[in-house]
Amino acid sequence: MTWLLEPDTTGQKFMLMVVAVVLFAAVMGLILFLVDRPKRIPSWVVAAGFVGVPLLFLAYGLLRPGLITLWQSFFNRNGSEFIGFDNYVRAFTEGQFQQVLVVTAAWVILAPLLSAVIGLGYAVLVDRTRFEKLAKALVFVPMAISMVGASIIWKFVYEFRPDQANINQIGLLNQVLVWVGLPPQQFLIGQPWNTWFLIVVMIWIQTGFAMTVLSAAIKAIPDDIVEAARLDGLHGMGMFRYITVPSIRPALVVVLTTIAMGTLKAFDIVRTMTGGQFGTQVVANEFYTQAFRQGNQGLAAALAVVLFVLVIPIIAYNVRQMRKSEEIR
C-alpha cells in the first residue's frame, strides 16, 4: 500500500486522487448522516456537523500555526534561545533588510495605483464602444496566467544580448531600443530600475482585475446623475473627474486594497525573474530564503509576522472607507 503515500506511475497518482476524493466524500457523508437522524437533536449538534470540519481545519492550519510563528519570532535561528525583539530589530535596522522593506514599499504603492489607473482609464475608454468585449478580453487574459508564466513572458521581453555587430537582440524591448538608436540595456540587473521592470509584470497581471471591477461600477452609475451633470454642462474630463470617479470610489478602494494585499504576499515574480538578486528582494521572498535556504527560523518567523502586520493598515483603511460610504447611503 505504499502508493497511498508514494505513488510511482501516472495510474497510481490518479487512483490516489480518486481515493482521496471518495474518502473525503465518505467522511463528510457519514457526519451529515449522523446529524440528520430523525429524532430530536439540539441545533448546535447539527451546526457542528456542518461547520465542525472546516473550523477544525482553520484552527489547526491557520490559527495555530500563526500563533506558533508569532512565538518563534522571539527566538534565535533554531528556536533554542529566547532573544526578545532582536529579530524585529534586525529586520528594521540592518541595511540589507531595510533595502528589502523599501523595495516592498515600492511594490505595494506602485502596483495597485498603476493597475487601478490604467484599468480605470481603459474601462472608460472602451466603455460602450463596438469593440468593448474583445478589448476587455485582451486585458483580462493575463489574470489566468500564473505569476511564474507571466514572469517568463516578461523575462523574454527584457532579454539582453551584448551590443555587437553580428548579434541580434531577441528581447522585444531591447530591439525597440536598437530601432530607435539607443544601446540595449540589462533591464533586470541595473538598479534601482530593475525593481520597476518587475513591478510592470504585476501591473500587467492585475490591470484586468481592476478594469473588470471598475467597469462594472461605472455601468452601475445611475443615469439621472449622468444626465443632470450633462445638463449642467459637464463632459469629457469634467464628467470623469466630478461624476465617474466619486461615484465609483468604493469600488476603487476595494481594487486598491485587494491588489495591495496580493502584491504584499506575492513572491513568485521576484523569485522567477531575479531570484531576489541585484537589489530586487521583497519581504515575501526574503521570508522564503530565510526559512528554507538560510534556515533561520526566528528571522523567517519575524518576517512573516511583519508581512501580517503590514496587511493590517490596508484592511483598516478598507473598513474605514466602507463605513464612510455606508454612512453616505
Next chain:
Amino acid sequence: MTSTPTPGQAVAGSALDEDVPSQQLRKLSRLERRAIATKGKLSSPWASAIAIIIAILWTIPSLGLLITSFRPQEDIRRTGWWTVFTGNASFTMDNYNEALYGNSNDLSTFFVNSFVITIPAVLIPITLSLLAAYAFAWIRFPGRNFLFVAVFSLQVVPLQIALVPLLSDYVDWNVNGSYWTVWLSHSIFALPLAIFLLHNFMKDIPASLVEAARVDGAGHVKIFFRVLFPLLIPAIASFGIFQFLWVWNDLLVGLTFAAPEYQPLTVKIAELAGTRGGDWYLLTAGAFIAMIVPLIVFIALQRFFVRGMLAGAVKG
C-alpha cells in the same frame, strides 16, 4: 434625449445585457440615453490611440512567447520572434516534444502532478465551505456571529505565517512531501475566502424558500441538498474556477510541501527559469504548457468567473 434606436446601438445594448434578458427592454432605452450622453468620448483620436496602445501592450508579450515556442531552436537563438513576419517563418513542434518528454525535463509528469493536486484541492474546500456557509447562514447556534467574523478575518493572514509550523507537523507525521499534505494545505488556505463568498450567495436566497421546506418537515441536510444546492450552482462554478486557477497557478504551497517528484508544473517551470534561463526554446514551450489549461478554463467559463469576482469584490 431619446431617439429611435439604430441597429448598432441595439446590438451594443443586447451584448452588454445578455445576463439579464428580462430587463433588456428597459435597459436598452437606458443604455441608449447613456450612449447619447457619452457620445463623442471615443471619437477623440487620442482616446482611441491610448486604448489601442494599452491593448497592444497587454497582448504582444504573450504573442511573442507563443510564436517563439513554435520556432526552431537555432532561429530563437539568432533572431527575434518578430522576424517571422518578415520572411523568416519556419515552425516546429520540437520544443514541445523536448519539453514534455525530454530526458532531463519531462514536463508531462509534472502536468499530471498539477492535475492530481488541483482536482481534490478544488473539490474538498468547496464542499467544506458550502457546508460551513450553510450553517452560518441558516442554522441558529450559539457563537455563530463570533465564529463567522473569526473565519472572515482569517482571510488576511498571509500563508507565509502558517508554512513552517505546518511543514514541521507533516515531517513529524512522516507524510512530508506527499500529495496529502498539499491537498490539506490548499484546502485549509482556501476556506476563509470560500466560506465568505458562498455565505454571501447563500444569504441572497429568499428565506421563505428555506422556511417553506422546514415547514414541510425537511431537516437541514435535506434543505441543503434539495433546496439550496441547485440554486447555488452558478456560485459554486464561480468559486470553483477561482480556486482552480489559484491552485493550478500556485507556486508557494507546491514549492514548500510537495516532494520533487510530486511538484506541480509551476514549480518545475520556475526551477527551469533558474537553471536553464537561456534556453528559451524550452522555457517558452514549458510556460505555454503550464498556461494552456487555465487559459481554456478561464476563457470557456469567463462569465462565471467575472460574476464571482464582482460578488467578492463589491460585497467584500
